[in-house]
Amino acid sequence: MISWNNLDTLASYQELEKVERVNIIEAMAGENGAERVRNYSVPMAEGFAYNYAAKSVDAKVLAALGNLAEEAQLAEKFEAVYNGEVVNTGEKRLVLHHMTRGQLGNAVTADGVDKRAFYTEQQAKIADFANKVHAGEITNAAGEKFTTVVQIGIGGSDLGPRAIYLALENWAKKNNTLKLEAKFISNVDPDDAAAVLNSIDVAHSLFIIVSKSGTTLETLTNESFVKDALKNAGLDASKHMTAVTSETSPLAQSDDYLAAFFMDDYIGGRYSSTSAVGGAVLSLAFGPEVFAQILDGAAAEDKLATKKNMMENPAMLDAMIGVYERNVLGYPSTAVLPYSQALSRFPAHLQQLDMESNGKSVNRFGEPVSYPTGPSIFGEPGTNGQHSFYQLLHQGTDIVPLQFVGFKNSQIGTDVVIQGSTSQQKLCANVAAQIVAFACGKADENRNKNFEGGRPSSIIIGEDVNPRSLGALLAHFENKVMFQGFVWNVNSFDQEGVQLGKLLAKRVLAHETDGALAVFSELLNI
């Protein structure tokens, strides 16, 4: 029997707080440190390993975290998710994004259909459509092949698919599987749509409108923007547009689209990269086989996340260490630092995934919690970040826990040897060096050149960025965030905090404002 309890009511949390703190500087020194790096590692799918040697944990802390994971019933709660319980209690919905890439437990029926069948059916529909586009069976009105696909969506309909596209664009070029170039329009700022439209050949472009409800302000506005452009170019918009939406949305049955692909209420935007939301644009850009590989990688990682033993479950372990840093050590933010240019926008996706899921002050029963929940997340790729904000990370007055991601091999494979090493080796040398610099520091009589150390980090090490590994990485973080939400007893699957702004913006546009809002509207010339 599952019970949903606040973190501070759990006996094992009280125990955890009493466990002696780990001195990372000592722990990581000398041969002991070397042993630690060898041992503090748990295998992930697709050749990844999660290494937590430089985190402020030891056997005692890990044991206490394991007890907490058990008392908080993380494995059982994940089971409830994938077996189709109503875990998104606020919105009274199931949480089924895992099912887009596999079936971890029982068959789940909702709305009278088997949901796994529903998701695979949409994938098949998308694959068929994409194959026809690539084969020139679906073309523009002049019978010419499409060359570009443009995703129109915002938030979860943008960040995840965009991060994945950017991560695999060069891989696809190298492997001759870049079928269509992809572009993305998200912001309601008219400069966003205008700039994308100026950069493409609209006559050979296929647009995907992505909105679950079919009512997202930004997306509908940008759809109109694009329709105008198509019309001005003398084109029939309906021959250039497809929709990804829910079956009940106004977009679902419209004649305005070449095709409509369906999502449902059981997958939140930020968890929708492996649903039709990511499926349509990525299958069109790279081919359905490549999208299927992303799903395979994610499914393999999901499977590991079902393990009951925290020490064999990388997402659960990563989650619990994060909780320890947030609630016991009191660190308010976390930086995500992939040492891979391909992952340039992956931190932006994780920022949404994490902050929108767990940035909550009430538990799943709507009662205020009295402990910190989700941290602020930010990050940029290394080595770029080293020449930017790492100064604060090394010597600032606050400690920011770090999550590195590194790969043994580059993606494109073109490299140069300078001073006896390749660029890829230099990249890897830098991430290794940073972990040790943050952990161990370095004493200097000149205090300005002194590094205190004791700054915790983990690293996920993989072979290279490819569709399968990227899928695994994506699933790892989705599951990590889900587990943390369980520990904090929040509903990680709604986002009521975005509503008030929408409501007030509507009032401004209707000129139904007074007080401060009326004056701001005036100052902004609305």
Add this chain to the structure above:
Amino acid sequence: MISWNNLDTLASYQELEKVERVNIIEAMAGENGAERVRNYSVPMAEGFAYNYAAKSVDAKVLAALGNLAEEAQLAEKFEAVYNGEVVNTGEKRLVLHHMTRGQLGNAVTADGVDKRAFYTEQQAKIADFANKVHAGEITNAAGEKFTTVVQIGIGGSDLGPRAIYLALENWAKKNNTLKLEAKFISNVDPDDAAAVLNSIDVAHSLFIIVSKSGTTLETLTNESFVKDALKNAGLDASKHMTAVTSETSPLAQSDDYLAAFFMDDYIGGRYSSTSAVGGAVLSLAFGPEVFAQILDGAAAEDKLATKKNMMENPAMLDAMIGVYERNVLGYPSTAVLPYSQALSRFPAHLQQLDMESNGKSVNRFGEPVSYPTGPSIFGEPGTNGQHSFYQLLHQGTDIVPLQFVGFKNSQIGTDVVIQGSTSQQKLCANVAAQIVAFACGKADENRNKNFEGGRPSSIIIGEDVNPRSLGALLAHFENKVMFQGFVWNVNSFDQEGVQLGKLLAKRVLAHETDGALAVFSELLNI
């Protein structure tokens, strides 16, 4: 006489802590709130205004902050900067970035030359070179015009110039002043250079190597990468390369370059956008006249920053409110949220500017300080962020102060009317709505839909993003960060925190490691 004292030794800081806290919810309600929005505003250059109505300040807090600004001698310290005192004490250097765009005080002579004359001379050299490239007087070996300029630099040689280029690319297209398309290579990850090289026509590309010391690992490596590519294409690399470096660097007198433009030790990387570092790439991309407009905007804003009265000095006021939030209210991070797609990478530049300048734990005499200094900075453009991390900003357990930037007009000017409003109006309506939603909140019996409010924000409101306004915005933030550094008594102009990582990375590449570092090197296949 200037004295450099720690914040917690100042009498006015003790006084500030005693001032009653402001209840933003009450302050921003009703007609009082409207009055506040009208009055809590200070004009900036280029049509901007800094509006701090939704910050947790009132007349009493502002008076106390004004006293603190006075006791901390902010105006006098800025005077010392622009009159050429050795304010970068750690490195024993002057701090002269303001002089690239004007002369605010005395003539400053260093290294035997008038520095203003030195900077304008470099600008003239760059302008002459750029004009010749645009006119086809400087061409590739085949006598063909260059079409693309590629900046090879990292950190301050990348983020600022890149953010500015992206901010003005569409403006330049619209105004027929995009002379060359610009690209940027920064990361030592070989995939960065390879992807950029795959995307351009190297035969018609001009490369700018930017490194003050001429020894930056990433930049020299990427230079070799590019030279290889040019050689493989049968081209003479020296006909495609220029350098921006210091006069004493190994790059300065090399025959490898068509031209070399000079910077000096008195301008830190993150403050170098208005020096030759930004000057070369932006003059080549947009024309020297456009770069001159950026300088004019920055100079106009600098002039406001010299005002002694905090209430007339937007950068100083912004800085002091930030100090209040950081040190008295205890907020650890700040989000920068420009409502303009053109400013998509401006937050990444500000992240470096702020975190690298003030992420320090020792004062300018190398003594540890016992109060928080620079906050963590992150941000994305609105409305995108609204559909991403704003959930946490509205309903998370931590309060994150916000810095909005909004513009009355779009940049490209193409727009659509949907439901009675343009996209630009929708964009502006959203930022207005957000400020009020964060400040005032909204009570709801369903605690999950409850917004507590009391979350402080400011907004800089301008006309549109153009070269002059962008220059002003850039200078505003540079000066804000400088003033905060003065208050915290840190040296905002060095970055010793980046050294240890570099040192350890070298050891890894030389295989001179043991302990934890040796094992990480092994795991990463170095």
